[in-house]
Amino acid sequence: MTKKISLLLICIAVLLAFVVTGCSPKQDTTAKSSEPISIGAVLDISGPASSLGIPERDTLLMLADQLNAKGGINGRPVKLTILDNKSDETESVLAVKKLIDQEKVSAIIGCSASGTSLAMVDTVTKESVPMISLAASSKIVEPASDRKWVFKTAQSDKTVTGKIIKYAKSKGIERIALLYMNNAYGDGGRQELNKAAEANGVKIVFQDKFEATDKEMSAQLTKIKGTDAQAVVIWAIPPSASIVTRNYKEIGLNIPMIHSHGIANQSFLDLAGDKANGIILPVGKLIVAGQLPDTDPQKQTLVTYAKDYAAKYNTPPSAFGGHGADGFNLLVQAIKEAGTDRGKIRDALEKIKNFTGVSGVFNMSEQDHNGLDESSMVMVEVKDGKWTLIK
């Protein structure tokens, strides 16, 4: 009996604790001039998408340190709160609410993957907080009328597929085969490639998929041998992308192989070995920063970021870290111009033009909350195990 009562008392005490913490006076986000500016980030630091979230976190931490060392934004330091959503959508929703209510953030960066980003869209829209996603799916910022508060820095699938199809046409390729990974990434690529191919009069003569965990794709590749495809497009990330590449050479297919930007990291090259030589892919300029002509508007930005990141973390930067850097820098730019009011930051973000970032030159508009076009990507070929710019 007494135990039951003490349990109830504990429960009431816990509830009262919530009441007390919840009652804390609402902080004004447009507060005094010396107070830190609170920025939040929700990233996929652990779980399946951690290879994206970790370089993003490292980049954000590095940039925030650099910014604060230089005196912050208009004399105010930046307080960056990074939460891990464990690549889980429910956790993302909880995390974003925590940032808005507890940390009183002015804006939010995240998430790393498309699913987790989409899960936060409703909350930031309801709460009127600007959000910059670092993920690929075009659904995150479209339709523009429903995504007033949402921006993103990674190139959309649409941009990548446009680049691939234009490249194919320039080489006189009119019939292609498509192999894609059976997940959100591969599915997004499949949809956009079909659209881009149709719009440009290129025929997809064969399409098939494989699982992210498959260890052998010869069956699908053998079927391509029987078609009249002039090139194969593969939409996947390592390790399965590397396995396809090895199988491709092993069964003796010799038409050009075009990959997506998802393989642009060292682990792909390590796993595919010398079988990777000769493959072609569209990619952000970061991995070939040193080979860019000096006239390229992004060259300076890219080289600086790559140098800083490599110096701090002893590893070359990835495109994902670059998406994080762009999200952070766009936000800093907007806050510099508009102050810390959430609505004004949003308006300022939407007006940003000719902003030179790592992933490209951003030109935001009311209709386009990504702001990147095909000039943000280059075609790269793997030669002798190195990324080589196709001029």
Next chain:
Amino acid sequence: MKSALAVIFGLVFLALPFFVKSNYFLSIFIVIGIYTLVVEGLGILMGYAGQVSFGQAAFFGIGGYAVAILTTRFHWGTVTALVAAMVLPAVVAALIGRPTLKLREVYLALATLAFGLLVHTFFNEGRELTGGPSGMTGIPYLAFGDLVFNRDFKFFYLVWALVLLVFLGVRNLGRSRVGRAMRAIRESELAAEANGIDTSLIKLQAFIFSAFLAGLAGGVYAYYVTFISPSPFGFHMSIQFVLMAVIGGLGTIWGPVLGVGLVVALSEVLKWLIPKLLPSAGGEYQIVFFGIILILVMIFKPEGLSHGWRRKAPAAEEGAGRLKATAT
């Protein structure tokens, strides 16, 4: 004294949204409420009827997808879609239940596990219907006439009203003929059969009921997040539900809410604590803590936390602990 405190507890709880202006805290309670619906159903299945299901996330997902598909693709009303979200998993459970529940113990667990994987694959592959791995956006808010559940405090009341209804239902069930029959099956299926209980029918009913509640929770979840994709409905979620049920204690009304509350609250506390202790650590360290807690519970309170605070457990419920200790 006891009931007075319970009333105070209830009143303070209901008044929470008036004091707690933080949507973050409210959303924690909402998530606890949604999971509680699932775990109450699982508690009936495990604690009363003695059957384990590792496929509960599948029913949760079917409910969620029913709402998403019916409202966005077929433009059903939001309330009718929620009803469908409860009925559809129940129908699926009825169809697969007959053959599945003939299996016992570990074979039943394996069958439900396979079912969970199957449904998860369907969510990923049924592109035209489910949106595939990219999921579906644009789920509308739940609306009863003019009352639109578009803010967290409204959702808080909706979810906990549903939980309260389920509490009452489960309490009555436990005292009914069916409830007693279920407990008899848990103690000894053979003895129950010998006493004229149609064990496969009772087990089927418990299974359908748990699917019904999981579907309801899934529907509410879809209306709350307004976005759905296959990833929250995978195998690890099914495991989490079982974990919550076991930690809270089986065969009690309060066990599920206690188990869910502990797991969700702990996960939030760790999210705040771990970066302070180990700045470079990610969320995977939480799993270590959950593992430790599960082990401690199994060692010191194998019958679950809610049992520890009860008065001397009635004879019928003492068995639950023993069964649990052997089953898990």
